[in-house]
Amino acid sequence: MKILYLIIISTIFIYSEEYVVITNQKSTISSLTKRELKSIYLRKKRYYGGIKLIPLNLSLEDNLRKSFQSDILQMNFTQLETYWMKQHYKGHRPPYQVKSTKGAILFVKKRVGALAYIPYRYVDSSVKVIYRGGKP
Amino acid sequence: MNKIYDLIPKTLKRQLQLTLFIVGFFPYLFILIYIHNLGEEKILSDTLAMRHIELHRVKEHIEDQLLHISREAEFLASLDMMNDIIIGDIDRRITQLLIQKKRDLNMEIEILAIDSEQKIVATTAEKKSDFNYHEIIKQSNRLNQNYLFVDDNILFFSPVISTIDDKEKLGYIVIRYSLDNLNDYIVSDRGVRSIIYNPHTKLRVGDNEAKDNYLIDKNSGNYMTPKYLILYEKLDGLLSPWYLLYRIEKSVALEFLDKFIIFVWGLSILGFVVMLLMSLWISRRILHPISQLSKATQTIIETQDYTTQVDIDSLGEIKELSENFNAMIQETNRSFMILEEENRVRLVRFTQLVDIFNQIIDTNSEESCIATAVNKLKILMPQHRFDFSFEFPNKRETMMIYVKNFDMQSCDFYGVISIDSGDDIDENQDKFYHSISTMVMLQLDQIRLIDKTKEISDAKSKFISYMSHELRTPLHTILSSTQYLVGYSGLTLAQQEKIVTIESSANHLLIMINDILDIAQIEAGKRVASPAMASISEIEDIVAEVIDMLGLLAEDTDISFTNHIRDMESYFMVDKKLLKQIVINLLSNSIKFTDNGTIDIAIERSGEKLLITIKDSGIGISEENISQLFNSFTQIKSKNSRVHKGSGLGLVISQKLAHLFGSDIKLISDGEGHGTKATIEIANK
Known part of the structure; x- marks a missing residue:
């Protein structure tokens, strides 16, 4: 119920909301460019400083995911689907998908190589912000 | 061997029934025995096999499920x-x-x-x-x-x-x-219970009550306890130390077998009954027509009714038999009818023959006899032609007629009835014609005999009549001469005595001649009675007249006369003249044979007849002589009798006269010396 409430809230403020890309505190990544982010999320760049990168996606319906994909990947849904279809044959899989922002943050906390985009207001000190995006 | 033979029924029906029964029942019995003995083992093994299959399937299901679960875990983990x-x-x-x-x-x-x-x-x-x-x-x-x-x-x-x-x-x-x-795989139903059992840990699923340990020594098998039938199979895979057991109560396990045996027994009993009924029915069906036939024959024997037909509702041989039987009966009936018809024809022929005989016998002359025979033959045998001829035929003829020549004691040819027939005459016809010709011959003989007898009788009568007449004339001359001489005074006493003797003898001779003449007249039919109605009083007058007339002759004899009839107006048919003569004859006889006695004359009635009785106390007559009395010229000779005057023709004449007007005379005597009773019986009308 709480989750549902949060989703509704976040949906209302989606466009006005700033997002950040976070990673584990222990990660050697200090910041990433839009381009770097894109290649990580398209699983072209898989390691960073010897650490396997684990990009996390929110669920497909999530507005933040939609705006992240159009902002960073600059690809629409169909394009992405086609892309991952091809990648599937090469043995690459799309980023692991978590259900909630909370899960994403927890995942980032648990795994060094993990990175996730979250609304700015969720940011706390336990994670490291490596990118800022969306409307300022 | 004989005992077995004795067991075989004697009647066709029973034999058929037995045969049908054996044929129908024995195979059945063999099946029953087979099922009962070999079938039991088979069914038990079948039951076990079935249960083993079931067990195995359950086992596979269990294994599948466990495998499925483990796969699910792997799947989820992946x-x-x-x-x-x-x-x-x-x-x-x-x-x-x-x-x-x-x-x-x-x-x-x-x-x-x-x-x-x-x-x-x-x-x-x-x-x-x-x-x-x-x-x-x-x-x-x-x-x-x-x-x-x-x-x-x-x-x-x-x-x-x-x-x-x-x-x-x-x-x-x-x-x-x-x-x-x-537990989902545990069967617990009607004495069957499946158990999942670990022989090592004694752990079990689905068997909470029983704490028995099971004897398991191989991967799969079965054994029996007093109460249960146990089947088991080792589980593979996860549950490899475990066994799946089927514990089946014996009554349940063998239920099918028991039921099957009951079913087979029931079926065999039913079959037995059906077989029995069938054999009874079939034998009845086959034999019923035969017994019908038999009954029909019996009926025919009893009733002699050969029109009886057997109506049998059957097909095949029996039908054929009954049809043949019917045909035979019809044929018999037909033969009987023919026989009857022939008999009838024979009877008609016989009647006709008798008729011919009668007709022939009725003929009086030879000509009419021959004519009658020929006519009758023509009527009887219209297809043949008959002709009579006195000429001796020049070919063989059936109806040759001969007549007896009594004088020569020989047979003379008389004539022939020639038969003109289209074809040959058969034996029967020949006999028939022969018998007719024999009859004709007999009749001709008879006619000839009668004619001859008449001739002789006539000759005799003529002779007597003639002779009497011729005798009477000289006798009258003698009598008148002697009567003259008796009155003649010129004779001596001795001469007179001689003359009286002559006169007496001549007189006697005359009486005799008169009597003979009477008889001759009667026999020649010259005396004709003229009967007329006469009342009792008239008859009484006649009798009284005769008594008056003859009373003088009865010197020492008392004559009494009684009329017992009151009704003087009764009438009887008599010839008064003849009656008077008869009474004269009888009374004169009585007077003649009675000395110093009594004569009682009576008129009385016996039923419809009028009796005039003349009873005397005279010499009488013995019984054997009575019958001879009515023959001509008979006078009874007896030891104590004297010579009586008379011709001895009195009774004969009297009777002949009586016969002329329908009356009769009867004579009875209690024997010699005991008198005689003569009775004139006059019939009414």
Whole structure:
């Protein structure tokens, strides 16, 4: 119920909301460019400083995911689907998908190589912000 | 051998019934015996085999289920979503999945996801159990198997390997499978119970009450206890030390067998009855017509009714038999009819023959006899022609007629009735014609004989009449001469005596001649009676007249006369003249033969007849002589009789006269010396 409430809230403020890309505190990544982010999320760049990168996606319906994909990947849904279809044959899989922002943050906390985009207001000190995006 | 022979029924019906019964029943009996003995073993083994198949199928189901569960664990563990273990299933995605899975499986199971620190991340249980998975996993790792028995649970493990971090073991998917699930495969029905049994641990599922231990010494088998039939099979795979057992109550296990035997017995009894009825029915059906035939024959014998027909409702040989029987009866009947007809014809012919004979006998002359015979033959045999001829035929003829020549004692040819027939005359006809000709000959003989006799009688009568007349004339001359001489005074006494003798003798001779003449007249038919009605008083007058006339002759004899009839006006048909003569004759006889006695004359009635009786106390007559009295010229000779005057023709004449007007004379005597009673019987009218 709480989750549902949060989703509704976040949906209302989606466009006005700033997002950040976070990673584990222990990660050697200090910041990433839009381009770097894109290649990580398209699983072209898989390691960073010897650490396997684990990009996390929110669920497909999530507005933040939609705006992240159009902002960073600059690809629409169909394009992405086609892309991952091809990648599937090469043995690459799309980023692991978590259900909630909370899960994403927890995942980032648990795994060094993990990175996730979250609304700015969720940011706390336990994670490291490596990118800022969306409307300022 | 004889005893067996005696057992065979004697009647066709029983034989047929027995044969049908044996033919129908023996194969049946063999089947029954076979089923009863060999069938039992077969059915038991069939039952066991069936149960073994069932057991095996259940076993496979159990194994399948366990395999399925273990596969499910592996499947769940392989899911991408299991990466959420890392974040402690914060989004409850795993929990939801597991719950969904549990619902799908619909079993009494618990599915858990535990992380690498053996902490339960997600579970389908309401509250988290305090299972020490750490130890369990360690133990199963040691055993190198992905499952473990814990109490009455099987725990299935499947490690979750991260799909995002290479080869990183995130934890385990655990499915806790309660052995109670196996209860779904436990059969507990009507004495059959399946048990999942571990002979090592004595652990069992589905057998809570019984604490028996089962004798299991191989992978699969069966044995019997006094109460149960036990079938078992070793389970493979996860439950490899376990066995699946079927404990079947003997009564249930052999129920089918028992029922089958009862069924077979019932069927055989039914078959027996059906066979019996069938054999009875068939034999009846076959033999009923025969007994009908037999009955019909009996009826025909009893009633002699040859029109009887047998109506038999049957086909085939019996039908043919009955038809032949009917044909035979018809033929017999026809023959009988023909015989009867022939008999009738014969009878007619016989009657005709008798008729011819009668007609022939009735003829009086030779000519009419021959004519009658020929005419009758013509009527009887219209197809033949008959002609009579006096000429001797020049060919052989059937109806040759001969007549007897009585004088020559020989047979003379008389004539021939020639038969002109188209074809030959058969033997029967020949006999017939012959008999007629014989009859004709007899009749001719008779006619000739009668004619001859008449001739002789006539000659005699003529002779007597003539002779009497011729004798009477000289006799009258003698009498008148002697009567003259008697009155003549010139004779001496001696001469007179001689003359009287002559006169007396001549007189006697005259009486005799008169009598003879009377008889001759009567016999020649010259005396004709003229009967007329006469009353009793008239008859009384006649008798009285005669008594007056003859009374003088009865010198020493008393004559009494009584009329017993009151009704003087009764009339009788008599010839008064003749009656008077008869009374004269009879009374004069009585007077003649009675000296110093009595003569009683009476008129009386006997029924319709009028009797005039003249009873004397004279010399009488012996019985044997009475019958001779009525012959001509008979006078009875007896030792104490004297010579009586008379011709001896009195009675004969009297009777002949009486006969002329329908009366009769009867004479009775109590014997010689006891008198005689003469009776004139005058018939009424």
